[in-house]
Amino acid sequence: MKRILSLVLIAAMLFGGFGCSTITEPEAAYHTGLSFSELEPSGKRVSLEIARAKELLFRIERGELSGDRAQAMLDAAEETYQALQTDASIAYIRYCRDVTDRENKSAYDDLASGIEALGCILVDAALLLKADPALRERYDAKTVDSLLREDALSDPAILPLIERERDLVGAYEALPERLIVERHGRRWTGDEILSDPTLSPEDFAALYEQYQDPFNREAGALYLALIRVRRQIAETLGFKSYAEYRYDCIGRSYTPADAAQLSEHVRDAFAPVLSQTAAPFYRAAGVLCNRTYACGSAMRGIRTAIAETLPELSEPWTYMTGHGMFDLGTDPKRMPGSFTVYLADYGAPFLFSSWTNGFDMPPTVIHEFGHYASFYLRGSGTETEDALDLAEIDAQGLELLTVMRYDTIYGAVSDAAETAELFYALYALLDGCAEDAFQQYAYAQEEPTVEALNAEYERLIGEYGLDRFGAEARSWTQIPHTFQSPFYYISYAAGMLTALELYVISKSDPDAAKEAYRAILTRTDGGLLRILKQAGLNDPFDPEHMRNLARELERIQSKEETDGRNGTQNDR
Numbered sequence: 001m002k003r004i005l006s007l008v009l010i011a012a013m014l015f016g017g018f019g020c021s022t023i024t025e026p027e028a029a030y031h032t033g034l035s036f037s038e039l040e041p042s043g044k045r046v047s048l049e050i051a052r053a054k055e056l057l058f059r060i061e062r063g064e065l066s067g068d069r070a071q072a073m074l075d076a077a078e079e080t081y082q083a084l085q086t087d088a089s090i091a092y093i094r095y096c097r098d099v100t101d102r103e104n105k106s107a108y109d110d111l112a113s114g115i116e117a118l119g120c121i122l123v124d125a126a127l128l129l130k131a132d133p134a135l136r137e138r139y140d141a142k143t144v145d146s147l148l149r150e151d152a153l154s155d156p157a158i159l160p161l162i163e164r165e166r167d168l169v170g171a172y173e174a175l176p177e178r179l180i181v182e183r184h185g186r187r188w189t190g191d192e193i194l195s196d197p198t199l200s201p202e203d204f205a206a207l208y209e210q211y212q213d214p215f216n217r218e219a220g221a222l223y224l225a226l227i228r229v230r231r232q233i234a235e236t237l238g239f240k241s242y243a244e245y246r247y248d249c250i251g252r253s254y255t256p257a258d259a260a261q262l263s264e265h266v267r268d269a270f271a272p273v274l275s276q277t278a279a280p281f282y283r284a285a286g287v288l289c290n291r292t293y294a295c296g297s298a299m300r301g302i303r304t305a306i307a308e309t310l311p312e313l314s315e316p317w318t319y320m321t322g323h324g325m326f327d328l329g330t331d332p333k334r335m336p337g338s339f340t341v342y343l344a345d346y347g348a349p350f351l352f353s354s355w356t357n358g359f360d361m362p363p364t365v366i367h368e369f370g371h372y373a374s375f376y377l378r379g380s381g382t383e384t385e386d387a388l389d390l391a392e393i394d395a396q397g398l399e400l401l402t403v404m405r406y407d408t409i410y411g412a413v414s415d416a417a418e419t420a421e422l423f424y425a426l427y428a429l430l431d432g433c434a435e436d437a438f439q440q441y442a443y444a445q446e447e448p449t450v451e452a453l454n455a456e457y458e459r460l461i462g463e464y465g466l467d468r469f470g471a472e473a474r475s476w477t478q479i480p481h482t483f484q485s486p487f488y489y490i491s492y493a494a495g496m497l498t499a500l501e502l503y504v505i506s507k508s509d510p511d512a513a514k515e516a517y518r519a520i521l522t523r524t525d526g527g528l529l530r531i532l533k534q535a536g537l538n539d540p541f542d543p544e545h546m547r548n549l550a551r552e553l554e555r556i557q558s559k560e561e562t563d564g565r566n567g568t569q570n571d572r
Protein backbone atom coordinates (compact mmCIF):
# COMPACT_ATOMS: atom_id res chain seq x y z
CA MET A 1 0.00 0.00 0.00
CA LYS A 2 1.40 3.32 -0.96
CA ARG A 3 1.17 6.20 1.40
CA ILE A 4 -0.28 9.37 0.10
CA LEU A 5 0.58 12.71 1.50
CA SER A 6 -0.55 15.84 -0.17
CA LEU A 7 0.59 19.37 0.62
CA VAL A 8 3.95 20.77 -0.29
CA LEU A 9 5.43 18.65 -3.00
CA ILE A 10 9.10 19.16 -3.64
CA ALA A 11 9.87 22.12 -1.47
CA ALA A 12 13.11 20.93 0.01
CA MET A 13 16.36 22.34 -1.27
CA LEU A 14 19.37 20.16 -0.62
CA PHE A 15 17.03 17.31 -0.14
CA GLY A 16 14.12 17.01 -2.52
CA GLY A 17 11.13 14.87 -1.83
CA PHE A 18 10.57 15.69 1.80
CA GLY A 19 8.70 18.37 3.56
CA CYS A 20 5.05 17.37 3.41
CA SER A 21 5.70 15.33 0.33
CA THR A 22 4.64 11.91 -0.69
CA ILE A 23 6.65 9.07 0.65
CA THR A 24 5.91 5.94 -1.29
CA GLU A 25 6.81 2.56 0.04
CA PRO A 26 9.74 1.16 -1.85
CA GLU A 27 9.24 -1.85 -4.04
CA ALA A 28 12.90 -2.56 -3.22
CA ALA A 29 14.99 -0.19 -5.24
CA TYR A 30 14.78 -0.82 -8.97
CA HIS A 31 16.30 1.34 -11.69
CA THR A 32 14.99 1.73 -15.20
CA GLY A 33 18.41 2.55 -16.63
CA LEU A 34 17.09 5.53 -18.58
CA SER A 35 19.10 8.70 -18.95
CA PHE A 36 17.64 12.01 -17.84
CA SER A 37 17.34 13.16 -21.46
CA GLU A 38 15.20 10.09 -22.21
CA LEU A 39 12.65 10.74 -19.46
CA GLU A 40 9.24 11.54 -20.91
CA PRO A 41 6.23 13.10 -19.18
CA SER A 42 3.64 10.47 -18.22
CA GLY A 43 1.08 12.09 -20.53
CA LYS A 44 -1.47 12.17 -17.69
CA ARG A 45 -3.48 15.34 -17.21
CA VAL A 46 -3.79 16.33 -13.60
CA SER A 47 -7.21 18.03 -13.98
CA LEU A 48 -8.63 14.90 -15.59
CA GLU A 49 -7.18 12.69 -12.86
CA ILE A 50 -8.73 14.92 -10.18
CA ALA A 51 -12.14 14.57 -11.87
CA ARG A 52 -11.70 10.77 -11.97
CA ALA A 53 -10.67 10.64 -8.32
CA LYS A 54 -13.70 12.74 -7.30
CA GLU A 55 -15.95 10.36 -9.19
CA LEU A 56 -14.29 7.41 -7.41
CA LEU A 57 -14.77 9.05 -4.01
CA PHE A 58 -18.39 9.86 -4.80
CA ARG A 59 -19.15 6.28 -5.81
CA ILE A 60 -17.53 4.86 -2.68
CA GLU A 61 -19.47 7.34 -0.52
CA ARG A 62 -22.76 6.28 -2.13
CA GLY A 63 -21.93 2.61 -1.69
CA GLU A 64 -21.81 2.00 -5.45
CA LEU A 65 -18.24 0.76 -5.22
CA SER A 66 -16.70 -1.32 -2.46
CA GLY A 67 -14.33 -4.15 -1.58
CA ASP A 68 -11.54 -5.32 -3.86
CA ARG A 69 -12.92 -3.54 -6.92
CA ALA A 70 -12.91 -0.16 -5.18
CA GLN A 71 -9.45 -0.85 -3.77
CA ALA A 72 -8.09 -1.80 -7.21
CA MET A 73 -9.35 1.51 -8.58
CA LEU A 74 -7.79 3.39 -5.68
CA ASP A 75 -4.49 1.56 -6.25
CA ALA A 76 -4.56 2.59 -9.91
CA ALA A 77 -5.25 6.20 -8.89
CA GLU A 78 -2.25 6.04 -6.54
CA GLU A 79 -0.06 4.79 -9.40
CA THR A 80 -1.19 7.79 -11.41
CA TYR A 81 -0.48 10.02 -8.43
CA GLN A 82 3.11 8.74 -8.33
CA ALA A 83 3.53 9.25 -12.09
CA LEU A 84 2.32 12.85 -11.74
CA GLN A 85 4.72 13.37 -8.88
CA THR A 86 7.59 12.20 -11.04
CA ASP A 87 6.38 14.60 -13.76
CA ALA A 88 6.37 17.39 -11.17
CA SER A 89 9.89 16.54 -9.98
CA ILE A 90 11.18 16.67 -13.56
CA ALA A 91 9.37 19.98 -14.11
CA TYR A 92 10.99 21.26 -10.90
CA ILE A 93 14.48 20.28 -12.11
CA ARG A 94 13.80 22.12 -15.40
CA TYR A 95 12.61 25.18 -13.49
CA CYS A 96 15.75 25.11 -11.29
CA ARG A 97 17.94 25.13 -14.40
CA ASP A 98 16.48 28.51 -15.32
CA VAL A 99 14.33 30.25 -12.74
CA THR A 100 13.58 33.05 -15.23
CA ASP A 101 11.68 30.64 -17.52
CA ARG A 102 8.03 31.28 -16.66
CA GLU A 103 6.82 28.31 -18.70
CA ASN A 104 8.77 25.83 -16.60
CA LYS A 105 7.61 27.57 -13.45
CA SER A 106 3.94 27.41 -14.34
CA ALA A 107 4.23 23.79 -15.54
CA TYR A 108 5.63 22.91 -12.13
CA ASP A 109 3.09 25.03 -10.21
CA ASP A 110 0.13 23.50 -12.07
CA LEU A 111 1.34 19.99 -11.38
CA ALA A 112 2.14 20.72 -7.74
CA SER A 113 -1.26 22.30 -7.04
CA GLY A 114 -3.09 19.52 -8.84
CA ILE A 115 -1.20 16.81 -7.01
CA GLU A 116 -2.06 18.35 -3.66
CA ALA A 117 -5.75 18.38 -4.53
CA LEU A 118 -5.54 14.82 -5.85
CA GLY A 119 -3.77 13.67 -2.67
CA CYS A 120 -6.56 15.04 -0.44
CA ILE A 121 -9.19 13.13 -2.42
CA LEU A 122 -7.23 9.87 -2.37
CA VAL A 123 -6.67 10.09 1.40
CA ASP A 124 -10.44 10.61 1.87
CA ALA A 125 -11.19 7.62 -0.36
CA ALA A 126 -8.76 5.41 1.56
CA LEU A 127 -10.30 6.51 4.87
CA LEU A 128 -13.73 5.40 3.60
CA LEU A 129 -12.40 2.04 2.42
CA LYS A 130 -10.71 1.30 5.74
CA ALA A 131 -14.19 0.80 7.22
CA ASP A 132 -15.04 -1.80 4.56
CA PRO A 133 -15.11 -5.26 6.28
CA ALA A 134 -13.89 -6.91 3.04
CA LEU A 135 -10.68 -4.86 3.25
CA ARG A 136 -9.91 -5.38 6.93
CA GLU A 137 -6.60 -7.11 6.23
CA ARG A 138 -5.47 -4.40 3.90
CA TYR A 139 -5.94 -1.67 6.51
CA ASP A 140 -3.86 -2.82 9.44
CA ALA A 141 -3.25 -0.57 12.44
CA LYS A 142 -0.07 0.95 11.01
CA THR A 143 -1.69 1.83 7.69
CA VAL A 144 -4.73 3.36 9.36
CA ASP A 145 -2.52 5.32 11.72
CA SER A 146 -0.50 6.78 8.87
CA LEU A 147 -3.67 7.61 6.89
CA LEU A 148 -5.12 9.46 9.87
CA ARG A 149 -1.90 11.38 10.27
CA GLU A 150 -1.95 12.36 6.62
CA ASP A 151 -5.58 13.36 6.93
CA ALA A 152 -4.76 15.64 9.86
CA LEU A 153 -2.22 17.47 7.69
CA SER A 154 -4.38 17.95 4.62
CA ASP A 155 -7.72 19.49 3.87
CA PRO A 156 -9.22 20.99 0.72
CA ALA A 157 -9.71 24.20 2.73
CA ILE A 158 -5.96 24.85 2.79
CA LEU A 159 -5.37 24.34 -0.95
CA PRO A 160 -5.88 28.03 -1.87
CA LEU A 161 -3.54 28.97 1.00
CA ILE A 162 -0.87 26.59 -0.29
CA GLU A 163 -1.21 28.11 -3.74
CA ARG A 164 -0.73 31.57 -2.24
CA GLU A 165 2.29 30.25 -0.33
CA ARG A 166 3.81 28.89 -3.54
CA ASP A 167 3.30 32.24 -5.32
CA LEU A 168 5.11 34.05 -2.49
CA VAL A 169 8.02 31.57 -2.63
CA GLY A 170 8.15 32.08 -6.43
CA ALA A 171 8.29 35.85 -5.92
CA TYR A 172 11.22 35.36 -3.54
CA GLU A 173 13.03 33.13 -6.04
CA ALA A 174 12.56 35.76 -8.77
CA LEU A 175 14.03 38.60 -6.64
CA PRO A 176 17.68 38.27 -7.80
CA GLU A 177 16.63 38.77 -11.42
CA ARG A 178 13.97 41.42 -10.67
CA LEU A 179 15.59 43.65 -8.05
CA ILE A 180 17.73 46.43 -9.55
CA VAL A 181 20.35 48.72 -7.98
CA GLU A 182 22.07 51.64 -9.69
CA ARG A 183 25.75 52.51 -9.49
CA HIS A 184 27.82 54.87 -11.63
CA GLY A 185 24.92 55.27 -14.06
CA ARG A 186 24.50 51.54 -14.65
CA ARG A 187 21.62 49.32 -13.49
CA TRP A 188 22.36 45.92 -12.03
CA THR A 189 20.22 42.94 -11.06
CA GLY A 190 21.43 40.64 -8.29
CA ASP A 191 22.14 37.93 -10.88
CA GLU A 192 24.33 40.34 -12.86
CA ILE A 193 26.30 41.38 -9.79
CA LEU A 194 27.02 37.76 -8.94
CA SER A 195 27.95 36.65 -12.45
CA ASP A 196 30.00 39.56 -13.87
CA PRO A 197 33.66 38.42 -13.99
CA THR A 198 34.88 41.92 -14.98
CA LEU A 199 33.89 43.49 -11.63
CA SER A 200 36.86 44.36 -9.43
CA PRO A 201 36.66 42.98 -5.85
CA GLU A 202 36.06 46.54 -4.58
CA ASP A 203 33.23 47.23 -7.06
CA PHE A 204 31.71 43.84 -6.33
CA ALA A 205 31.78 44.48 -2.57
CA ALA A 206 30.29 47.95 -2.97
CA LEU A 207 27.54 46.79 -5.32
CA TYR A 208 26.71 43.79 -3.21
CA GLU A 209 26.46 45.92 -0.09
CA GLN A 210 24.21 48.35 -1.94
CA TYR A 211 22.02 45.43 -2.99
CA GLN A 212 21.65 44.01 0.55
CA ASP A 213 19.26 46.62 1.95
CA PRO A 214 16.60 46.54 -0.77
CA PHE A 215 16.89 42.75 -0.94
CA ASN A 216 16.38 42.47 2.80
CA ARG A 217 13.39 44.83 2.65
CA GLU A 218 11.66 43.08 -0.25
CA ALA A 219 12.42 39.51 0.77
CA GLY A 220 11.47 40.46 4.35
CA ALA A 221 8.07 41.77 3.19
CA LEU A 222 7.47 38.49 1.33
CA TYR A 223 8.41 36.59 4.49
CA LEU A 224 5.88 38.53 6.57
CA ALA A 225 3.22 37.56 4.02
CA LEU A 226 4.41 33.94 4.17
CA ILE A 227 4.15 33.96 7.97
CA ARG A 228 0.54 35.13 7.73
CA VAL A 229 -0.50 32.53 5.18
CA ARG A 230 1.36 29.71 6.91
CA ARG A 231 -0.20 30.55 10.26
CA GLN A 232 -3.60 30.43 8.57
CA ILE A 233 -2.79 26.95 7.24
CA ALA A 234 -1.89 25.73 10.73
CA GLU A 235 -4.99 27.36 12.27
CA THR A 236 -7.29 25.90 9.63
CA LEU A 237 -6.01 22.42 10.45
CA GLY A 238 -6.37 23.01 14.19
CA PHE A 239 -2.68 23.19 15.13
CA LYS A 240 -1.52 25.27 18.06
CA SER A 241 1.34 26.79 16.10
CA TYR A 242 2.82 26.71 12.61
CA ALA A 243 6.01 25.19 14.01
CA GLU A 244 4.06 22.24 15.43
CA TYR A 245 2.19 21.73 12.18
CA ARG A 246 5.40 21.84 10.21
CA TYR A 247 7.26 19.45 12.53
CA ASP A 248 4.36 17.00 12.07
CA CYS A 249 4.53 17.41 8.29
CA ILE A 250 8.22 16.57 8.36
CA GLY A 251 7.41 13.57 10.57
CA ARG A 252 9.70 14.41 13.48
CA SER A 253 9.50 12.37 16.64
CA TYR A 254 10.51 15.46 18.62
CA THR A 255 8.68 18.75 19.16
CA PRO A 256 9.70 22.37 18.52
CA ALA A 257 10.23 22.68 22.30
CA ASP A 258 12.63 19.67 22.23
CA ALA A 259 14.45 21.33 19.32
CA ALA A 260 14.77 24.57 21.30
CA GLN A 261 16.37 22.63 24.13
CA LEU A 262 18.68 20.80 21.74
CA SER A 263 19.71 24.17 20.30
CA GLU A 264 20.66 25.57 23.69
CA HIS A 265 22.79 22.53 24.54
CA VAL A 266 24.48 22.68 21.13
CA ARG A 267 25.20 26.38 21.61
CA ASP A 268 26.78 25.83 25.03
CA ALA A 269 28.88 22.83 23.99
CA PHE A 270 29.96 23.72 20.44
CA ALA A 271 30.12 27.53 20.05
CA PRO A 272 33.54 27.55 21.81
CA VAL A 273 34.81 24.79 19.48
CA LEU A 274 33.70 26.72 16.40
CA SER A 275 35.54 29.73 17.70
CA GLN A 276 38.68 27.65 18.31
CA THR A 277 38.49 26.30 14.74
CA ALA A 278 38.27 29.77 13.18
CA ALA A 279 41.97 30.67 12.99
CA PRO A 280 43.03 27.27 11.55
CA PHE A 281 40.13 27.53 9.10
CA TYR A 282 41.25 30.92 7.78
CA ARG A 283 44.79 29.60 7.34
CA ALA A 284 43.48 26.51 5.58
CA ALA A 285 41.19 28.55 3.35
CA GLY A 286 44.18 30.70 2.35
CA VAL A 287 45.99 27.57 1.15
CA LEU A 288 42.93 26.07 -0.54
CA CYS A 289 42.05 29.29 -2.38
CA ASN A 290 45.31 29.17 -4.32
CA ARG A 291 43.87 26.40 -6.49
CA THR A 292 40.82 26.04 -8.65
CA TYR A 293 38.80 22.88 -8.50
CA ALA A 294 37.69 22.03 -12.03
CA CYS A 295 34.59 19.86 -12.19
CA GLY A 296 36.02 16.97 -14.25
CA SER A 297 39.12 16.27 -12.19
CA ALA A 298 37.34 16.93 -8.89
CA MET A 299 34.60 14.44 -9.85
CA ARG A 300 37.24 11.78 -10.57
CA GLY A 301 38.80 12.44 -7.17
CA ILE A 302 35.40 12.30 -5.44
CA ARG A 303 34.57 9.00 -7.16
CA THR A 304 37.82 7.46 -5.90
CA ALA A 305 37.42 8.86 -2.37
CA ILE A 306 33.89 7.44 -2.12
CA ALA A 307 34.82 4.07 -3.67
CA GLU A 308 37.76 3.65 -1.32
CA THR A 309 35.74 4.64 1.74
CA LEU A 310 32.59 2.63 0.96
CA PRO A 311 33.04 0.38 -2.10
CA GLU A 312 29.31 -0.42 -2.28
CA LEU A 313 28.61 3.18 -3.25
CA SER A 314 30.45 2.79 -6.56
CA GLU A 315 27.34 1.33 -8.18
CA PRO A 316 25.07 4.33 -7.49
CA TRP A 317 27.92 6.65 -8.55
CA THR A 318 28.31 4.83 -11.86
CA TYR A 319 24.53 4.91 -12.36
CA MET A 320 24.38 8.64 -11.69
CA THR A 321 27.25 9.62 -13.96
CA GLY A 322 26.53 6.99 -16.63
CA HIS A 323 22.89 8.06 -17.06
CA GLY A 324 23.29 11.81 -16.78
CA MET A 325 21.25 11.79 -13.56
CA PHE A 326 23.01 14.86 -12.23
CA ASP A 327 23.45 18.47 -13.24
CA LEU A 328 26.39 20.59 -12.09
CA GLY A 329 25.87 23.51 -14.48
CA THR A 330 27.10 27.05 -13.93
CA ASP A 331 24.49 29.35 -15.54
CA PRO A 332 23.67 32.29 -13.21
CA LYS A 333 19.98 31.82 -13.98
CA ARG A 334 19.99 28.56 -12.01
CA MET A 335 18.40 28.16 -8.61
CA PRO A 336 21.11 28.69 -5.99
CA GLY A 337 21.85 25.77 -3.70
CA SER A 338 21.81 22.02 -4.16
CA PHE A 339 19.24 19.27 -3.83
CA THR A 340 18.62 15.64 -4.67
CA VAL A 341 15.22 14.39 -5.69
CA TYR A 342 13.88 10.88 -6.22
CA LEU A 343 12.05 10.20 -9.48
CA ALA A 344 9.95 7.32 -8.19
CA ASP A 345 8.55 6.22 -11.55
CA TYR A 346 12.06 5.70 -12.89
CA GLY A 347 13.52 4.33 -9.68
CA ALA A 348 16.25 6.91 -9.99
CA PRO A 349 17.45 9.89 -7.99
CA PHE A 350 18.68 13.12 -9.58
CA LEU A 351 21.38 15.38 -8.12
CA PHE A 352 21.34 19.14 -8.76
CA SER A 353 24.04 21.61 -7.78
CA SER A 354 25.95 24.47 -9.41
CA TRP A 355 29.70 24.08 -9.86
CA THR A 356 31.77 27.12 -8.87
CA ASN A 357 35.40 25.87 -8.99
CA GLY A 358 35.58 26.68 -5.25
CA PHE A 359 37.23 24.36 -2.73
CA ASP A 360 33.89 23.75 -1.04
CA MET A 361 32.42 22.07 -4.14
CA PRO A 362 33.68 18.50 -3.49
CA PRO A 363 32.05 18.25 -0.02
CA THR A 364 28.85 19.77 -1.46
CA VAL A 365 28.69 17.05 -4.13
CA ILE A 366 29.61 14.34 -1.61
CA HIS A 367 26.79 15.57 0.67
CA GLU A 368 24.25 15.37 -2.13
CA PHE A 369 25.63 12.02 -3.20
CA GLY A 370 24.94 10.70 0.32
CA HIS A 371 21.27 11.49 -0.38
CA TYR A 372 21.62 10.04 -3.86
CA ALA A 373 23.06 6.74 -2.65
CA SER A 374 20.36 6.41 0.00
CA PHE A 375 17.58 6.92 -2.57
CA TYR A 376 19.31 4.59 -5.00
CA LEU A 377 19.68 1.79 -2.47
CA ARG A 378 16.39 2.21 -0.61
CA GLY A 379 13.96 3.87 -2.99
CA SER A 380 11.90 6.56 -1.28
CA GLY A 381 12.34 4.85 2.08
CA THR A 382 9.86 3.41 4.52
CA GLU A 383 10.48 5.69 7.44
CA THR A 384 7.45 6.95 9.23
CA GLU A 385 9.51 9.04 11.62
CA ASP A 386 12.54 11.34 11.44
CA ALA A 387 13.13 10.65 7.75
CA LEU A 388 14.71 14.06 7.23
CA ASP A 389 17.13 13.82 10.17
CA LEU A 390 18.19 10.34 9.04
CA ALA A 391 18.57 11.58 5.46
CA GLU A 392 20.91 14.31 6.67
CA ILE A 393 23.03 11.66 8.41
CA ASP A 394 23.27 9.83 5.05
CA ALA A 395 24.61 13.05 3.54
CA GLN A 396 26.69 14.60 6.33
CA GLY A 397 28.00 11.24 7.51
CA LEU A 398 29.35 10.50 4.04
CA GLU A 399 30.84 14.00 3.91
CA LEU A 400 32.79 13.45 7.12
CA LEU A 401 33.81 9.84 6.38
CA THR A 402 35.28 10.61 2.94
CA VAL A 403 37.61 13.06 4.69
CA MET A 404 39.76 9.95 5.30
CA ARG A 405 40.49 9.84 1.56
CA TYR A 406 40.67 13.57 0.84
CA ASP A 407 44.13 12.93 -0.63
CA THR A 408 42.39 11.65 -3.79
CA ILE A 409 40.58 14.97 -4.21
CA TYR A 410 42.87 17.58 -2.67
CA GLY A 411 46.31 15.95 -2.99
CA ALA A 412 48.95 17.93 -1.09
CA VAL A 413 46.39 20.24 0.53
CA SER A 414 44.15 17.50 1.93
CA ASP A 415 44.94 18.41 5.56
CA ALA A 416 43.83 21.97 4.91
CA ALA A 417 40.66 20.63 3.25
CA GLU A 418 39.95 18.52 6.35
CA THR A 419 40.34 21.56 8.59
CA ALA A 420 37.93 23.50 6.37
CA GLU A 421 35.44 20.62 6.37
CA LEU A 422 35.47 20.38 10.16
CA PHE A 423 34.85 24.11 10.40
CA TYR A 424 31.93 23.90 7.96
CA ALA A 425 30.50 20.95 9.88
CA LEU A 426 30.59 22.88 13.16
CA TYR A 427 29.16 25.96 11.46
CA ALA A 428 26.30 23.87 9.99
CA LEU A 429 25.59 22.41 13.42
CA LEU A 430 25.34 25.80 15.14
CA ASP A 431 23.56 27.42 12.20
CA GLY A 432 21.03 24.57 12.07
CA CYS A 433 20.06 25.49 15.62
CA ALA A 434 20.18 29.27 15.16
CA GLU A 435 17.92 29.16 12.08
CA ASP A 436 15.37 26.99 13.88
CA ALA A 437 15.38 29.33 16.89
CA PHE A 438 14.92 32.27 14.51
CA GLN A 439 11.99 30.67 12.69
CA GLN A 440 10.32 29.63 15.94
CA TYR A 441 10.58 33.27 17.03
CA ALA A 442 9.31 34.62 13.68
CA TYR A 443 6.17 32.46 13.53
CA ALA A 444 5.33 33.11 17.19
CA GLN A 445 5.23 36.92 16.92
CA GLU A 446 1.83 38.62 16.93
CA GLU A 447 2.89 41.42 14.57
CA PRO A 448 6.35 40.65 13.21
CA THR A 449 8.24 43.37 11.31
CA VAL A 450 11.34 43.09 9.15
CA GLU A 451 13.23 45.32 11.60
CA ALA A 452 12.30 43.12 14.58
CA LEU A 453 13.29 39.99 12.63
CA ASN A 454 16.63 41.54 11.66
CA ALA A 455 17.26 42.46 15.29
CA GLU A 456 16.41 38.97 16.55
CA TYR A 457 18.57 37.37 13.88
CA GLU A 458 21.49 39.58 14.85
CA ARG A 459 21.05 38.60 18.48
CA LEU A 460 20.89 34.88 17.66
CA ILE A 461 23.94 34.74 15.39
CA GLY A 462 25.88 36.53 18.11
CA GLU A 463 24.68 34.01 20.68
CA TYR A 464 25.63 31.05 18.44
CA GLY A 465 29.01 32.55 17.53
CA LEU A 466 28.20 32.90 13.81
CA ASP A 467 28.59 36.68 13.58
CA ARG A 468 32.37 36.42 13.23
CA PHE A 469 32.04 34.67 9.89
CA GLY A 470 30.14 37.10 7.72
CA ALA A 471 26.59 36.51 8.99
CA GLU A 472 24.80 39.72 9.95
CA ALA A 473 21.33 41.04 10.75
CA ARG A 474 20.07 40.83 7.15
CA SER A 475 21.57 37.45 6.24
CA TRP A 476 18.44 35.43 7.03
CA THR A 477 16.75 36.74 3.90
CA GLN A 478 19.53 35.13 1.84
CA ILE A 479 18.76 31.63 3.12
CA PRO A 480 16.38 29.96 0.62
CA HIS A 481 15.26 27.25 3.07
CA THR A 482 13.74 29.90 5.32
CA PHE A 483 11.34 30.69 2.49
CA GLN A 484 11.10 27.39 0.62
CA SER A 485 11.33 24.72 3.32
CA PRO A 486 10.37 26.13 6.72
CA PHE A 487 11.83 24.36 9.76
CA TYR A 488 14.12 22.14 7.68
CA TYR A 489 17.31 23.45 9.30
CA ILE A 490 17.18 21.70 12.66
CA SER A 491 17.62 18.41 10.77
CA TYR A 492 21.06 19.64 9.69
CA ALA A 493 21.95 20.03 13.35
CA ALA A 494 20.42 16.73 14.50
CA GLY A 495 22.10 14.91 11.59
CA MET A 496 25.42 16.65 12.08
CA LEU A 497 25.70 15.55 15.71
CA THR A 498 25.76 11.95 14.48
CA ALA A 499 28.01 12.76 11.50
CA LEU A 500 30.54 14.35 13.88
CA GLU A 501 30.34 11.32 16.15
CA LEU A 502 31.18 9.13 13.11
CA TYR A 503 34.09 11.46 12.34
CA VAL A 504 35.49 11.15 15.86
CA ILE A 505 35.15 7.34 15.74
CA SER A 506 36.88 7.26 12.32
CA LYS A 507 39.97 8.85 13.87
CA SER A 508 40.63 5.81 16.04
CA ASP A 509 38.67 3.04 14.29
CA PRO A 510 37.79 3.77 10.65
CA ASP A 511 36.14 0.38 10.11
CA ALA A 512 33.82 0.84 13.10
CA ALA A 513 32.77 4.27 11.77
CA LYS A 514 32.04 2.80 8.33
CA GLU A 515 30.04 -0.08 9.85
CA ALA A 516 27.91 2.33 11.88
CA TYR A 517 27.28 4.45 8.78
CA ARG A 518 26.33 1.35 6.77
CA ALA A 519 23.85 0.35 9.47
CA ILE A 520 22.14 3.74 9.11
CA LEU A 521 22.24 3.75 5.31
CA THR A 522 20.59 0.35 5.04
CA ARG A 523 17.84 1.03 7.62
CA THR A 524 14.40 -0.35 6.86
CA ASP A 525 12.38 1.83 9.20
CA GLY A 526 12.54 5.17 10.96
CA GLY A 527 12.80 6.51 14.46
CA LEU A 528 16.07 8.39 14.82
CA LEU A 529 16.98 7.11 18.28
CA ARG A 530 16.13 3.49 17.51
CA ILE A 531 18.22 3.48 14.31
CA LEU A 532 21.17 5.14 16.04
CA LYS A 533 21.01 2.70 18.93
CA GLN A 534 21.01 -0.22 16.49
CA ALA A 535 24.08 1.31 14.84
CA GLY A 536 25.82 1.49 18.23
CA LEU A 537 25.75 5.29 18.34
CA ASN A 538 24.72 7.79 21.00
CA ASP A 539 21.51 9.75 21.48
CA PRO A 540 22.38 13.05 19.80
CA PHE A 541 19.99 14.93 22.10
CA ASP A 542 21.87 13.86 25.25
CA PRO A 543 23.71 16.95 26.60
CA GLU A 544 26.35 14.82 28.31
CA HIS A 545 27.15 13.13 24.99
CA MET A 546 27.29 16.56 23.31
CA ARG A 547 29.84 17.80 25.83
CA ASN A 548 31.98 14.68 25.31
CA LEU A 549 31.78 15.05 21.55
CA ALA A 550 32.77 18.71 21.76
CA ARG A 551 35.76 17.78 23.96
CA GLU A 552 36.84 15.09 21.48
CA LEU A 553 36.64 17.54 18.59
CA GLU A 554 38.65 20.09 20.55
CA ARG A 555 41.26 17.44 21.24
CA ILE A 556 41.49 16.44 17.54
CA GLN A 557 41.71 20.09 16.59
CA SER A 558 44.51 20.90 19.07
CA LYS A 559 46.44 17.76 18.15
CA GLU A 560 46.38 18.74 14.49
CA GLU A 561 47.48 22.25 15.41
CA THR A 562 50.46 20.98 17.38
CA ASP A 563 51.29 18.50 14.61
CA GLY A 564 51.70 21.54 12.37
CA ARG A 565 48.82 20.65 10.07
CA ASN A 566 45.82 22.79 9.29
CA GLY A 567 46.90 24.48 6.17
CA THR A 568 50.42 25.38 7.23
CA GLN A 569 51.96 23.16 4.57
CA ASN A 570 52.81 24.54 1.17
CA ASP A 571 50.61 23.90 -1.80
CA ARG A 572 53.08 22.05 -3.95
Ligand SMILES: [Zn+2]
Residues within 6 Å of the ligand: 014, 015, 367, 371, 391, 392, 395
Ligand atom coordinates in the same frame (compact mmCIF):
# COMPACT_ATOMS: atom_id res chain seq x y z
ZN1 LIG B 1 21.19 17.35 2.78
